[in-house]
Amino acid sequence: MQKTPIKNTPKYPVSEPSSIKHNSSVTDRIRATHQSGRVSNANAEKGIENAYIAKVERHMMNWNAVGAKGQWVTINLTIFNSGKFRYTSLGVSGAMQSSLKQYLNTLNRMGLGRHKKSSPYSIQVRFRVR
Secondary structure (H helix, E strand, O other): OOOOOOOOOOOOOOOOOOOOOOOOOHHHHHHHHHHHOOOHHHHHHHHHHHHHHHHHHHHHHOOOOOOOOOOEEEEEEEEOOOOOEEEEEEOOOOHHHHHHHHHHHHHHHHOOOOOOOOOOEEEEEEEEOO
């Protein structure tokens, strides 16, 4: 019976521990970040802002212009935190302009809903009239 030699795996030198000392563990630091909200609050605010802007765009697309189907309309909105807004419209003329102005003035009286951002939202809504 012949014995086969056993291969020894080479041992790598153990690196010295870091000279930087931390008073807390990694999990403690991660937990503190989540509790302080530095990461999650920024994402939540962006999500709220996107949802608010999507709601405003849906309001704009509900406008029903008779005889102007297929035409592109661009509306620049400055929405204050009270929900009231100022607007300018591009690509609109004649009877369609008065219809859009009437719709936006009615919508402004009702308001678009309050938002919590300290400064006004400035958005541009571009859509095709249905």
